[in-house]
Amino acid sequence: MMRLSGVVLLMAVVACACASALASPFQPRIADVKNLAVYSTWQRPGVGNATLYAAHAPGYDEPIYVLNITGVDHHAIGYGYGILMANQSIENFENLINALLPEKDLQLVLEAYCDWQYEYIIHNLPQDFQDEIKGIEEGTADIGLPHAAKCIKRALTIASIAVGDLSRDILYLLKNELSRHPSSSLAAAAARLQQRGLDIDAIAEAIATSKVLSLGRTCSMFGAWGTRTENGRLFSGRNLDWAADTGIAKNKLVTVYHIGENTVPYASVSFSGVIGAITGISAAGITVHEAGDDTRNVTLNGFAWSLRLRALMEEAKNMDDALSFWKRTRNTMGMNHGVGSAADNKFLAMETEEDYTAYFFDNDPREANFVVDGKHYGFPLKDAVWRTNHGYDPTFRADGFSSHPGTDSFNRYLLLHDTFLGYETASVAISDVQAVNLTAVVGDKGGSSRDSFLSCQNAAQGSNIISATFKPSTTGHATMYLAFENGHKDQHVPACCNNYIKFDMNQFFGV
Numbered sequence: 001m002m003r004l005s006g007v008v009l010l011m012a013v014v015a016c017a018c019a020s021a022l023a024s025p026f027q028p029r030i031a032d033v034k035n036l037a038v039y040s041t042w043q044r045p046g047v048g049n050a051t052l053y054a055a056h057a058p059g060y061d062e063p064i065y066v067l068n069i070t071g072v073d074h075h076a077i078g079y080g081y082g083i084l085m086a087n088q089s090i091e092n093f094e095n096l097i098n099a100l101l102p103e104k105d106l107q108l109v110l111e112a113y114c115d116w117q118y119e120y121i122i123h124n125l126p127q128d129f130q131d132e133i134k135g136i137e138e139g140t141a142d143i144g145l146p147h148a149a150k151c152i153k154r155a156l157t158i159a160s161i162a163v164g165d166l167s168r169d170i171l172y173l174l175k176n177e178l179s180r181h182p183s184s185s186l187a188a189a190a191a192r193l194q195q196r197g198l199d200i201d202a203i204a205e206a207i208a209t210s211k212v213l214s215l216g217r218t219c220s221m222f223g224a225w226g227t228r229t230e231n232g233r234l235f236s237g238r239n240l241d242w243a244a245d246t247g248i249a250k251n252k253l254v255t256v257y258h259i260g261e262n263t264v265p266y267a268s269v270s271f272s273g274v275i276g277a278i279t280g281i282s283a284a285g286i287t288v289h290e291a292g293d294d295t296r297n298v299t300l301n302g303f304a305w306s307l308r309l310r311a312l313m314e315e316a317k318n319m320d321d322a323l324s325f326w327k328r329t330r331n332t333m334g335m336n337h338g339v340g341s342a343a344d345n346k347f348l349a350m351e352t353e354e355d356y357t358a359y360f361f362d363n364d365p366r367e368a369n370f371v372v373d374g375k376h377y378g379f380p381l382k383d384a385v386w387r388t389n390h391g392y393d394p395t396f397r398a399d400g401f402s403s404h405p406g407t408d409s410f411n412r413y414l415l416l417h418d419t420f421l422g423y424e425t426a427s428v429a430i431s432d433v434q435a436v437n438l439t440a441v442v443g444d445k446g447g448s449s450r451d452s453f454l455s456c457q458n459a460a461q462g463s464n465i466i467s468a469t470f471k472p473s474t475t476g477h478a479t480m481y482l483a484f485e486n487g488h489k490d491q492h493v494p495a496c497c498n499n500y501i502k503f504d505m506n507q508f509f510g511v
């Protein structure tokens with residue numbers, strides 16, 4: 001960590017001094033933005049405007065970018081995004097693909113597969129999101145980087161692919177292409193791969209099992225309120241544990257959207273080129289979360305989840321709004337989602353699959369009663385809900401791939417339970433530091449045992465790449481603590497072991 005600033009080194013020394021031994025209790029690190037600099041701007045009278053900020057902060061070799069964008073409609077903000085984010089979007093997409101599927105001809109096959117699947121995804125998006133993507137195509141074309149729109153659409157597809165039988169679908173695509181368009185660039189790539197001894201079954205298998213498509217998202221989320229928290233207010237958090245050190249952390253991006261007259265301003269946490277929300281918080285005090293939980297029942301005929309989370313923040317002001325939005329829109333794949341609402345001081349976990357959602361608030365009997373072969377797997381509490389990568393609803397579980405939670409997922413579920421209980425026993429009301437701790441403690445630090453989550457000692461292999469804690473507010477006076485991964489190889493630091501950077505969201509929400 002050669003480039004860490006003196007401030008961080010000093011903090012690390014202080015932390016070691018008061019925390020005596022290696023087996024000291026886990027302690028997350030929090031820091032402020034050091035300098036918020038204007039990086040670039042865009043303005044089109046009557047249409048929209050945007051400022052891209054670079055937030056420089058200790059623990060980060062590259063800034064965390066914040067795009068504050070205002071537009072009359074989705075098309076306008078898509079256009080501005082295209083203008084300001086084109087280069088970063090291309091760079092991130094190429095970094096990701098080169099890291100996870102280095103062979104160029106296989107990349108061509110993957111891209112063709114994404115372009116095909118994208119047609120299903122776009123077809124199922126509401127018109128305003130289709131317009132936004134049209135705006136992105138126009139903006140990126142107007143600055144001479146139309147390739148960026150392709151990267152953005154492929155990244156959306158990779159985030160949205162509902163698994164199913166991938167190699168069968170890719171095989172279908174290849175056979176079709178070779179017989180119908182034998183002189184296309186895709187057919188040429190397939191022919192080159194065949195010359196090198198990969199038959200088309202093997203090509204399909206190589207893409208289907210490549211890390212880009214098959215790497216599981218572990219992830220976790222929680223919400224706590226009421227008797228557990230300071231002044232009873234809601235705190236929530238979310239981890240993205242997926243593909244570490246691919247190079248996409250070069251362009252980390254929080255986009256704060258102000259769209260038209262009638263939507264709620266909101267912040268979407270993501271990477272440049274990924275237009276969906278990995279997680280987010282709105283000016284009305286709504287937070288959105290996700291954690292993978294695969295099922296057999298999947299479809300692309302639904303609302304691509306990462307854009308659906310944005311649409312939810314755009315419209316919901318409270319839990320009732322969020323629930324009615326969810327019931328009105330369609331699931332795609334097996335996943336756990338979460339929604340926090342400051343207006344209600346509540347958090348909702350949703351176990352979702354094609355055409356089915358199970359809703360969970362706190363202390364749910366379905367969770368308490370989950371027993372397999374005499375072993376108890378559910379320990380719900382009052383005034384808190386959390387999820388890792390398994391579900392509790394009997395119908396949802398029946399469509400999953402395993403009768404009981406995986407060890408890693410269950411260890412993290414229990415660790416969150418125990419951390420809540422630890423605060424309760426010690427009469428500690430959860431406030432900012434504790435909420436950041438609840439987020440950080442279950443971020444992937446390179447192992448799956450309970451101990452591996454309690455130390456950053458061997459965390460270079462940790463796959464926690466985004467970790468976010470929210471203190472939402474109905475009046476826009478929200479705080480976000482945001483950590484990303486940093487550094488490479490044996491110097492890699494997963495998000496949960498890096499500094500959580502404190503962002504006062506009111507300056508961006510402007511309410």
Ligand SMILES: *[C@@H]1O[C@H](CO)[C@@H](O)[C@H](O)[C@H]1NC(C)=O
Pocket residue numbers: 043048049070071
């Ligand atoms: C940006 O657009 C909004 C909405 O049209 C407008 O209120 C604001 O004044 C504009 N800001 C700048 C700097 O042009």
Ligand SMILES: *[C@@H]1O[C@H](CO)[C@@H](O)[C@H](O)[C@H]1NC(C)=O
Pocket residue numbers: 087143
């Ligand atoms: C995009 O990046 C290229 C290469 O670094 C640079 O030459 C070009 O000016 C950039 N374009 C924009 C619009 O930022």
Ligand SMILES: *[C@@H]1O[C@H](CO)[C@@H](O)[C@H](O)[C@H]1NC(C)=O
Pocket residue numbers: 297354355356395399
């Ligand atoms: C999931 O798919 C199976 C097989 O098609 C079906 O029997 C089951 O009812 C589905 N689950 C739900 C919740 O719809």
Ligand SMILES: *[C@@H]1O[C@H](CO)[C@@H](O)[C@H](O)[C@H]1NC(C)=O
Pocket residue numbers: 025026027028415418419422433434437438441
């Ligand atoms: C964070 O949580 C861990 C695990 O429960 C606990 O050991 C540690 O004391 C907590 N740290 C803080 C600062 O609350």
Ligand SMILES: *[C@@H]1O[C@H](CO)[C@@H](O)[C@H](O)[C@H]1NC(C)=O
Pocket residue numbers: 051068069070258507508509510511
């Ligand atoms: C972000 O944009 C909103 C709406 O245009 C504006 O009110 C707010 O002041 C902006 N904040 C920053 C820091 O640029």
